[in-house]
Amino acid sequence: MALLDGILRLALLLATLWGALALGYRLELPRLGRWLMVLLWLLAGGVWLWLAWQGSWLGPLAAMAVQMAALLAWWRRLTPAKHRDWAEDVAYLATGDVEGHRLTLHRVRHFDWQTPNAAREAWERRVYDLRHLKAVDLFVSSWGRPGVAHVLVSFGFSGEGQAEDDFVAFSVEVRRERHERFSEIGGFFKQYELAIIAADERDAVRLRSNVRGERVTLYHVTLSPDARRDLLLALVTAANDLEREPRFYHTITANCTTLVFAMMRRIIGGLPLDHRLLLSALLPDYIHDRGGLVPGVSLQELRRRGDITERARQAHDDPDFSQRIRRGVPGWETLDRRP
Structure with missing residues (x-):
């Protein structure tokens, strides 16, 4: 059981970090708006991790699954550009x-x-x-x-x-x-x-x-x-x-x-x-x-x-x-x- 707890906590941590980096590098918002979204993502991930440490698993996992589904839907719509102001x-x-x-x-x-x-x-x-x-x-x-x-x-x-x-x-x-x-x-x-x-x-x-x-x-x-x-x-x-x-x-x-x-x-x-x-x-x-x-x-x-x-x-x-x-x-x- 302890091993399973550790794996689930690690999964929550990795999802939190990956999502923050994805938003930080690819969200097309002004700098302040982009970092605000990163902060909100990290805060939400931190709450789910804290609840998991308290022994509550179902709620945090479900919440993170919803977050990740929304993030991945946005991520998959990102397409490479042909015309930009290239170096x-x-x-x-x-x-x-x-x-x-x-x-x-x-x-x-x-x-x-x-x-x-x-x-x-x-x-x-x-x-x-x-x-x-x-x-x-x-x-x-x-x-x-x-x-x-x-x-x-x-x-x-x-x-x-x-x-x-x-x-x-x-x-x-x-x-x-x-x-x-x-x-x-x-x-x-x-x-x-x-x-x-x-x-x-x-x-x-x-x-x-x-x-x-x-x-x-x-x-x-x-x-x-x-x-x-x-x-x-x-x-x-x-x-x-x-x-x-x-x-x-x-x-x-x-x-x-x-x-x-x-x-x-x-x-x-x-x-x-x-x-x-x-x-x-x-x-x-x-x-x-x-x-x-x-x-x-x-x-x-x-x-x-x-x-x-x-x-x-x-x-x-x-x-x-x-x-x-x-x-x-x-x-x-x-x-x-x-x-």
């Missing part, structure tokens, strides 16, 4: 189309970042020949929080009709409004829409290593030519789908790691679920264990030699930025990049 860096999604071997990306971001919040803006239309897709790399950018990082997937092209060693990086991000700041907790409560951005590496990588001061590590991924192409087209398809039908970002289930993993699982059968997929900084560990990184090199060595932070800072204004940051990275010293 400049997520104003456009990476839409694209394919004709034969020709991939056209309509809005590739190429910002020249001056500070973490200010840049000279540019969105470009770029064309790639899928026959010249030569490489896939993984950038992992961390800022000191254990297990937390941002992951970018970069595709390298080289050959006739392409700029020499042309790279485009895809980033799964929160689509913030102009006034919004990112919150990991808010990402659990439908605060943000989801975005897939295509960007020049001199934008996406330099922003993190050179402007924000994050530590960036590059890993060369050993996918087959067909798997490389399938992953790229899966990202483009997902971005096109988001343009037509927006989705909410979720800190755990719809983020920069889980979306890419879901695509790879459709391409390469048998990839198992793993707790490391919940912590984006551990994604290279998972890929290494599955044989997806350069063979014969330890993960520690891949991480050490793949730390491109200082090279990126030294190559800040170099037109050959992408080539310079890859010098010494395992998989790039012997990789055949000829057409």
Whole structure:
């Protein structure tokens, strides 16, 4: 009986806390009205918990069930938006189309970042020949929080009709409004829409290593030519789908790691679920264990030699930025990049 009492009290507590957070992050009221509703929810939950501690169960459980039913009815009606006053860096999604071997990306971001919040803006239309897709790399950018990082997937092209060693990086991000700041907790409560951005590496990588001061590590991924192409087209398809039908970002289930993993699982059968997929900084560990990184090199060595932070800072204004940051990275010293 004591165990059942404990479970019921915990359920009341969790429902109270979840409801307060949901209202606090998603209720579209002026600040004062929103926090008043949070306070009322907490007071009601506190009363039900107090009554439960006094040994009265039926009334508190019934009252909380009614509250939660009303809250969930509102919660299910929340829908992601397509048109808002988006922040400049997520104003456009990476839409694209394919004709034969020709991939056209309509809005590739190429910002020249001056500070973490200010840049000279540019969105470009770029064309790639899928026959010249030569490489896939993984950038992992961390800022000191254990297990937390941002992951970018970069595709390298080289050959006739392409700029020499042309790279485009895809980033799964929160689509913030102009006034919004990112919150990991808010990402659990439908605060943000989801975005897939295509960007020049001199934008996406330099922003993190050179402007924000994050530590960036590059890993060369050993996918087959067909798997490389399938992953790229899966990202483009997902971005096109988001343009037509927006989705909410979720800190755990719809983020920069889980979306890419879901695509790879459709391409390469048998990839198992793993707790490391919940912590984006551990994604290279998972890929290494599955044989997806350069063979014969330890993960520690891949991480050490793949730390491109200082090279990126030294190559800040170099037109050959992408080539310079890859010098010494395992998989790039012997990789055949000829057409």
